[in-house]
Amino acid sequence: MKRIKRFTPAQRLFHLILMLSFVFQSVSGLARMYVGTEWGLFLANLFGGFQETLILHKWVGLFMLTGFGVHLLYILIKIDWRRFPKSVYGPDSLLPRLEDASQALQHAKWMVGMSEWPRFDRWGYWEKFDYWAVTWGICVLGGTGLLLYLPVYSSLYMPGWVLNIVLWVHRIEAILAMAHVFIIHLFIGHLRRHNFPMDLAMFEGSVDLEKVRHERPDWVDRLEKEGKLQEAMVDNPPVSFRIACYIFGFLMISGCLYLLVNSLSNARGLFG
Structure with a gap:
C-alpha cells in the first residue's frame, strides 16, 4: 500500500x-472548577488535593506557553524568507485563503447532496480553523493565566475587579476550548465515516495515497505536476507501531x- 507523508516528525x-x-x-x-462535587x-x-492540583496546573500552563514559543520559533525558521511574503500564502500554508470560504460552502x-466533493489541497478549511483556534486559545488562556499566576503581583497594576473578570475570561475560554476539542475536533478527526474508528495520520505521519487522492485531490495533483510526489512517498509503518x-x-x-460526559452530568453541582 502506497503512503504519502503528511506530517513531519517535528509537527507530530x-x-x-x-x-x-x-x-x-x-x-x-x-478539578478546580468542580471541586464542590x-x-x-x-x-x-x-494529584494529591486541591492545592497540589493548582500548583501543577500553573506549571503545566507555563510548559504549554514555552512550547508555544518554541513552535513560533520553529515557524520563523521554516519560512522561506527569500520568497516572503509569497512563501506564507501558498497552498502549503495554514493562513486562510479565499478558496477556503468557497470550499467550505461547497462542502x-x-x-x-447538492454538490461534488471539494478539491481540497494539503489543508482543509476546518484544519486551518483548528490551528488558529488553538493559537487564539493559547494566547487568551496563557495571557489570563499569567495574570492569575501571581494575583498579588498583578493587583499592583490593576484593580481587583479586573482580576475577577480575567478569571471568568480564563474559565469561559477554557470551557470553549474543551467543548471544541472534545466534541468537534474528535468528531471531525476520528468519528467521521472517512476516518472511523481513528485517523492515525498525526501519529504515523503518513496517509494512504488513494485516500488522499479522494480527500485532497488538488494536493496530489500539485505534487505530481511539481515532480515531488515520489519524494513524498514513505514506507508503511510497522504493525506494532500502528x-x-x-x-x-x-x-x-x-x-x-x-x-465531557462527567462535566455535563455534574454541571448542576456547580450551582449548589
Whole structure:
C-alpha cells in the first residue's frame, strides 16, 4: 500500500506535546472548577488535593506557553524568507485563503447532496480553523493565566475587579476550548465515516495515497505536476507501531469523552 507523508516528525511532536498538556490542563482545571462535587474532589485527589492540583496546573500552563514559543520559533525558521511574503500564502500554508470560504460552502452543499466533493489541497478549511483556534486559545488562556499566576503581583497594576473578570475570561475560554476539542475536533478527526474508528495520520505521519487522492485531490495533483510526489512517498509503518498508536489514541479519546460526559452530568453541582 502506497503512503504519502503528511506530517513531519517535528509537527507530530508538537501535536503530541500539545495534546498531552491540554488533556492534563483540562483534568486539573475541571478539578478546580468542580471541586464542590464528588467528581471534582476525585479529580483533585488524583494529584494529591486541591492545592497540589493548582500548583501543577500553573506549571503545566507555563510548559504549554514555552512550547508555544518554541513552535513560533520553529515557524520563523521554516519560512522561506527569500520568497516572503509569497512563501506564507501558498497552498502549503495554514493562513486562510479565499478558496477556503468557497470550499467550505461547497462542502456544506456536498453534505446535503447538492454538490461534488471539494478539491481540497494539503489543508482543509476546518484544519486551518483548528490551528488558529488553538493559537487564539493559547494566547487568551496563557495571557489570563499569567495574570492569575501571581494575583498579588498583578493587583499592583490593576484593580481587583479586573482580576475577577480575567478569571471568568480564563474559565469561559477554557470551557470553549474543551467543548471544541472534545466534541468537534474528535468528531471531525476520528468519528467521521472517512476516518472511523481513528485517523492515525498525526501519529504515523503518513496517509494512504488513494485516500488522499479522494480527500485532497488538488494536493496530489500539485505534487505530481511539481515532480515531488515520489519524494513524498514513505514506507508503511510497522504493525506494532500502528497497534500502539491505536491503543494510545483510544485511551486519549476515551479520556476526553469521560471528561465531557462527567462535566455535563455534574454541571448542576456547580450551582449548589
